[in-house]
Amino acid sequence: AQSVAQPEDQVNVAEGNPLTVKCTYSVSGNPYLFWYVQYPNRGLQFLLKYITGDNLVKGSYGFEAEFNKSQTSFHLKKPSALVSDSALYFCAVRDTGYNFNKFYFGSGTKLNVKP
Amino acid sequence: NAGVTQTPKFQVLKTGQSMTLQCAQDMNHNSMYWYRQDPGMGLRLIYYSASEGTTDKGEVPNGYNVSRLNKREFSLRLESAAPSQTSVYFCASRSPVHGGDWGNQPQHFGDGTRLSIL
Numbered sequence: 001a002q003s004v005a006q007p008e009d010q011v012n013v014a015e016g017n018p019l020t021v022k023c024t025y026s027v028s029g030n031p032y033l034f035w036y037v038q039y040p041n042r043g044l045q046f047l048l049k050y051i052t053g054d055n056l057v058k059g060s061y062g063f064e065a066e067f068n069k070s071q072t073s074f075h076l077k078k079p080s081a082l083v084s085d086s087a088l089y090f091c092a093v094r095d096t097g098y099n100f101n102k103f104y105f106g107s108g109t110k111l112n113v114k115p
Numbered sequence: 116n117a118g119v120t121q122t123p124k125f126q127v128l129k130t131g132q133s134m135t136l137q138c139a140q141d142m143n144h145n146s147m148y149w150y151r152q153d154p155g156m157g158l159r160l161i162y163y164s165a166s167e168g169t170t171d172k173g174e175v176p177n178g179y180n181v182s183r184l185n186k187r188e189f190s191l192r193l194e195s196a197a198p199s200q201t202s203v204y205f206c207a208s209r210s211p212v213h214g215g216d217w218g219n220q221p222q223h224f225g226d227g228t229r230l231s232i233l
Contacts, residue, residue, distance in 0.1 A: 009155070032219055043119070043205055043224030044158075051219045090157060094219070101146050101165045101209070102173065103222065105158040 002027045004074075004091045006106035013081045014114055021076040021109045023091030032094035033074045034103070035065055037087050044090060050074060061085070081113045117141050121206050121225035128196045128232045136191040136228050138206030146209040147189035148222065149173075149181060151202040158205065164189055196232045204228045 003026045013019045025031055032051055036044040048059025055067045065076045076089060088108050095102040122137045140147065145166045150158040150173075160173030162181040170181050178200060180192045189208075193200060205227050210220035 006157075034221055036221075036224075041226070043207075043226045044222075045224070046221035049219065049221060101163060102160060102171075103148075104160075104174075105150075107155055107157040 002031075002093045002095050002104050004033075004093045004104060004106040006089075006091055006109045008109050009107075010110045010112065012112045012114065015083050016080050019078050019081040019085070019111065019113070021089050021091075021111060023074045023076065023106060025072050025074060025091075025093050027093055027096065029096045031067075031072075031074075032096075033065075033067070034092040034094070035059065035063070035074075035076050036090045036092065036105075037061075038090065038108075039087050047076070047089075081111075083113050083115055086111055086113045119206055119208055119223050119225035121204075121228050123228060124226070125229045126231070128193075128230065130197060130232060132196050132232075134193050134196060134230075136193075136204055136206075136230075137188070138190065138225060139188045140206075140208040140223070141187065142208060142210075142223065143186070144208035144210055144223070145186070147183065148207040148209075149179075149189070149191045150205045150207065151175065151200075152205060152227070153202050161191065161204075198232050200230065201232045202230060204230060 034049045035047040038044045050067045058064045091106040119140045148163040149161040164170045164183040167186045206225045207222040
């Protein structure tokens with residue numbers, strides 16, 4: 001089965017500094033990867049996805065993600081963090097073949113941006 | 116545009132009671148999902164429905180049943196609630212299976228049902 005791992009439970013960054021939230025994946029076949037954000041007491045919101053093509057994917061709210069096939073990573077990045085970016089972030093991978101409608105989520109990374 | 120609507124938002128049950136969580140989407144999506152979210156474990160798939168009339172088990176289906184009532188609605192039932200089922204439950208939906216970028220559309224989530232079982 002496919003899987004993703006988010007090695008950091010929490011990431012702390014000062015406002016205005018760049019941020020990175022890490023994700024590594026394990027898939028058989030081509031990876032289809034997603035990032036979501038969750039604010040308190042809300043559902044997940046889609047940020048961006050990698051399907052194929054450019055290794056740098058741009059998404060909502062100024063976020064981008066870098067796909068690295070050799071390192072099996074899909075790290076979420078933002079050049080300048082905002083306090084309002086503080087939230088829980090999830091990486092997800094789509095299954096393949098007959099199970100293409102199934103998704104597997106990481107355990108989540110809490111991002112704290114301090115003023 | 117409501118998106119994905121879940122009811123109720125909160126519920127407290129006693130062990131052994133039954134309950135149905137409701138989910139409805141107004142985006143004409145074919146695929147619908149039920150997840151549970153527990154601290155440190157991310158989201159785990161309970162059941163999903165790729166299209167109207169079909170349902171499939173996910174990672175943690177034991178203790179749950181689902182019904183795809185029509186294209187809009189997908190319900191999750193706990194027949195005999197257990198404390199281990201205390202969790203936040205999320206429903207999600209996704210774009211049609213066929214046509215266009217069918218395999219790679221993201222999921223749209225409701226705001227969850229917070230369920231406590233005593």
